[in-house]
Amino acid sequence: MRHQHKQECNELLGSISEYVDGSLHEELCRELEHHLSECEDCRVVVNTMKKTIELYQTDAPKDGLPVDVRQRLYKTLHLDDLLHTTH
Amino acid sequence: MMTDETQTEISVEALKAGDRAEFARLVDLASAPIYRLGLKMLGNPQDAEDVLQNTFLKALQSLGNFEGRSSPLTWLYRIAINEALMLIRRQKPQVEIAEEPQDEESNLPTPVQLTDWCCLPESDFLTTESKRALDAAILKLPEKLRVVFLLRDIEGMSIQETSEALGLTETAVKTRLLRARLNLREQLSSYFTERLIEEREK
Known part of the structure; x- marks a missing residue:
């Protein structure tokens, strides 16, 4: 599994995060995509990085604050009297 | 997620004038993301709650110095992150012996794991x-x-x-x-x- 990355792979490694975000400069993007078409290892790195980010994004619950935590926070801030008037 | 819509709703002027209802609105706008951040930074609910409470206590104290150049939400994030980092340092003061060069693109770690596991069910x-x-x-x-x-x-x-x-x-x-x-x-x-x-x- 351990693999000796070629120099080109290492040079392009700095671009993959922006590539995954779709914010990579056009010229660099073409260069990277050309490299990806020839380099299986870098394709795996890009794919698994995308998947990693995706997993964290779908795993992140956008929950509200637990009710008891909110109550204690209001108390600490001496805002108890406003606890029921705000949403 | 920060959106312009929710940010413009909070009046910095009202906050600075001591409008408690406005501060309560800021609390409700920002407390959930700050609590989540604390949970992920520190890994347990008690520490996350400490960070949350300290963030708003500090915010109340330093409201006078808040110039409103960034949005109230960004300002709160900044306080919360400092609180979280302080707590981490208190808990394990032995870390950060050597400062790693993290802001440069040189010496990026070469990928070691090269199996594509995306195809898992x-x-x-x-x-x-x-x-x-x-x-x-x-x-x-x-x-x-x-x-x-x-x-x-x-x-x-x-x-x-x-x-x-x-x-x-x-x-x-x-x-x-x-x-x-x-x-x-x-x-x-x-x-x-x-x-x-x-x-x-x-």
């Missing part, structure tokens, strides 16, 4: 154990990388918003984000490659 990603592995991996990130990843990839802030909240240049944010993602990719690859082997042995 979706159900394998959703198990309690997998979710635990995701959380554990975040906690293993160096704090400076962890906070960038949380703001950008979990809270969905832009590079610019993240740089404002952390007082870093955008270039530094991008490099730390790259390092964080590479690090997490390695960790998740180790974990899911094992699942892949198990899957094939079935």
Whole structure:
């Protein structure tokens, strides 16, 4: 599994995060995509990085604050009297 | 997620004038994301609650100095991140002996794990154990990388918003984000490659 990355792979490694975000400069993007078409290892790195980010994004619950935590926070801030008037 | 719509709703003037109802609105707007950030930064609800309470107490104290150049939400994030980092340092003061060069693109760690595990069945990603592995991996990130990843990839802030909240240049944010993602990719690859082997042995 351990693999000796070629120099080109290492040079392009700095671009993959922006590539995954779709914010990579056009010229660099073409260069990277050309490299990806020839380099299986870098394709795996890009794919698994995308998947990693995706997993964290779908795993992140956008929950509200637990009710008891909110109550204690209001108390600490001496805002108890406003606890029921705000949403 | 920060949106312009919710930010314009909070009046900095009212906050500074001591309008308690306006402060309560700010609390309700910002407390959930700050609590989530604390949970992921510190890994337990008690510490997350401490960070949350201290953030708003500090905010009340320093409201007079708030110039409103950034949005109230970004300002609160900044306070919260400092609180979280302080708590981490108190808990394990032995870390940060050597400052790693994290803001440069040179010497990026060469990827080691080169198995494509994306083809695993979706159900394998959703198990309690997998979710635990995701959380554990975040906690293993160096704090400076962890906070960038949380703001950008979990809270969905832009590079610019993240740089404002952390007082870093955008270039530094991008490099730390790259390092964080590479690090997490390695960790998740180790974990899911094992699942892949198990899957094939079935």
